Amino acid sequence: MFKARDLKESNLLLLAPLSWWRNNYPQYNDNGDAKKTPDWSKAADDIIRECSKAGVYSSDSIRGLGFWRDGDRTIQHLGNVLYDVTNDKKVSMLDPSLKGIYQRESAQPKRTTKLAGEELVDLFIKAINSIYWKDPTHAQLFLGWIVLARFCGLLDWRSHIWVTGEHGAGKSDTVLDAFRIALGSGNYISAKGSTTEAGARQRLAFNAIPLYDCPGA
Known part of the structure; x- marks a missing residue:
């Protein structure tokens, strides 16, 4: 992000190559011949005016x-x-x-994997239901979270789920493996149990990606 005073030649060249500036902001000498140096002042002025039209910036x-x-x-x-x-x-x-x-990020592959058939979906649901839940309805809540997780950016409020259990109950292994299969590798961020809220927000940045906080128990 550049401030008005930063709209100088070196910074403007980060936005577009020199050839683009020469074509769009040419300067001419007294004989009418184009100079090698673009009109940087005119370019900076146009950028400032367009920013004013766009209104107040909001993150x-x-x-x-x-x-x-x-x-x-x-x-x-x-x-x-x-x-x-x-x-x-x-x-x-x-x-x-x-x-x-x-914002431009590292390239992510567009998933072209075919949808799972009814037989595989039924098998996955049965596997989730077979986990020892304190209440059978918790399996349905977990499945609901998995469905919504990839599309959290479309929701007014990001859905949350908190899986609890005794030490060694298999929270990290069983539950993590379940949504690894459902979401696919690379489609979520895994954090450690010691990760703070600020740390989680920093890792997520502006991305609409599900975050799994692994307690390590």
Whole structure:
């Protein structure tokens, strides 16, 4: 993020190559010949005016990896590309119709894995139900969380679940393995039990990705 006083040649070259600035902000000498140096002052002035039109900046508009609601569209942020799920097409991160500010991240592969069949889904549900839950309805809550986890960016409030049990009961192994299978590797962040709220927020940053806090018990 640059302040107005930082809109100098060296910083503007981080935004676009020299050739772009020469083409869009040319300078001419008295003979009408184009100079090699772009009109940096005019470029900086245009940037400042456009920022004023855009209004006050808000970090709430920044969006990282994951699924997001953008107006009447659902957008999937894959790091180096945006995918309009609603209209089944790619979208430029600079598309002026976007409501959010999508930061470029490390490229994430677009999942093309086919949906599991009814037989596999039934087998997975039976496996979850076979875990020793204090109350059978807890299995349904856990399954509900798994379904919502990947789409937390579309919700007004990120869903939470807290799995408890005695030391050695298998919370880390059984439960973690269950949603590893359901979500797939790379689709969640795993934290240690000693991770603080501030640490968890720092790891998540602006990404809409499920976070699993592993107590290690």
